[in-house]
Amino acid sequence: MDDSIRNSDRAPLPVGLYPHARKVGNLLFLSGVGPRKKDSKDIPGVELNQQGEIVSYDIEKQCRSVFENVRMILEDCGSSWEALVDVQVFLTNMKDDFKIFNKVYAEYFKDIQPCRTTIEINALPTPIAIELKCVAEL
16 A cells, blocks of 8 residues: 555544545645544434435534544644644535634634635535545644
């Protein structure tokens, strides 16, 4: 296997054929990370109906979960939370969720302040409302 490919034993498995992260030079590029929990179909803060459609969700719980997943991947792949330099945020409902997301983000990132881009998209591959794509130093 390519030694630039990095994975975490603590984070949820990717939903496709891609690693949690890839090392290039002194940078670690994370694949998109959502709020799912490892070895579970449950998504923190999400209630689904029997058809698998979102009935309700709590964006604050999803934010906290996705941030913890990112932290685990960074640590398990040789980096750290404090080494983050760039964060891309994908939200499925900017109008309703941005204010809460921004508040929770400020709690987690106030001391490190990586660059950030926040983008609204109409869907993610699983029934989640947020996903992060990050770059960190090694």
